[in-house]
Each structure stands twice: as C-alpha cells, then as structure tokens.
Amino acid sequence: MTFKIYTKTGDKGETSLIGGVRVPKFHLRIECYGTVDELNSYIGVIINTQQDHEASALLYTIQDKLFVIGSILASDPEKSKMKLPDIIEDDITTLEEEMDRMDATLPELKNFVLPGGTLVAAHCHVARCVCRRAERLVVHLASEDKVPEIIIRYLNRLSDYLFMLSRYVVHQAGATEIVWKP
DSSP: OOOOSOOSTTTTSEEEOBTSOEEETTOHHHHHHHHHHHHHHHHHHHHHHOOOHHHHHHHHHHHHHHHHHHHHHTBOTTTOOOOOOOOOHHHHHHHHHHHHHHHTTSOOOOSOEESOSSHHHHHHHHHHHHHHHHHHHHHHHHHHSOOOHHHHHHHHHHHHHHHHHHHHHHHHTTOOOEEOOO
C-alpha cells in the first residue's frame, strides 16, 4: 500500500480532527497543533546547529513529546477513540532537572538579556517565543474545550527550558550574553 502525501480533502479549507470531525483550517484546535508543529521544527533547527550530544538527546525526546501533544490537540475530545500516549509529570520533572543542572554552571542572571549571543542561542530564543505562542493558544483552547492541563504546564516549562538552553549554549561557546540596558 502506498501512502500519498496529498489527499485533496482539504482543498476547500477544512480538515479532519482525529475522530473524523471536519473543522475549518482556521479552527483554534488547528492553530494549537500547527503552532506545536512549528515549535517542533525549530527544535530540529536547534538540534542541527549545535554540537552538545546530551542536549541533542533531550531535544529529540522533546520532539517526541511535542508529537504527543500535537496528536492530543489534533483529536476531537468527544469523538476520538484512538489511544494516544500521555504527557506525564516525569516529562516536566526532566525539564526542571535539566534547567537546574544548566543553571548551576551559569553566572547569576541580574538583567534581562537580548535574544542572541550565538546562532544556536538565537534559534533557542525563536523556539522559546513560538513555545510561548503555543502555550497562549492552548490556554485559549482550554477555556473553550477539553485540554489536559498538563499540556499547558509542559509548554510553560519547555519555554523556560529553551531560555536556559540559550544561556547555556552562549556560556559553553565562551560568548557573551547581551544585557538589555533600558
């Protein structure tokens, strides 16, 4: 059996959620999982522009978790019967532990820093911003429909992790964080 990329079922501006419900492509649920997909792509950019194998291993795990989140968001909570993997508390704990590990090696943060410092750090900041947008959209969706609360918490912690990763890669490269001086 061959799998075709194009189905032509979305040619009129609608798409299907997992569970078969058709919705317009501008539906908030589509915006949510589309933004999570965009975030996942930026994580791929980070993986492919940095050299830290430990960071890459965690970033691949994060990509997997983002696919899980995207699948959950792409499902109609009332109609889908598909068994999807879960995001669990340990996924959040892993991010927190890694942030603590990186933070222990970094100079104290006394000011806001401007995005940048190195190319990898700049990519981390873009990913952080996309993650924050995904979080805002999911919070909006949760005010209107069923969304597991842990997804919001995971995205919130992930944006913090991406900020810490940006600081860490600048420090590891021997570069200087650009302090914001208002």
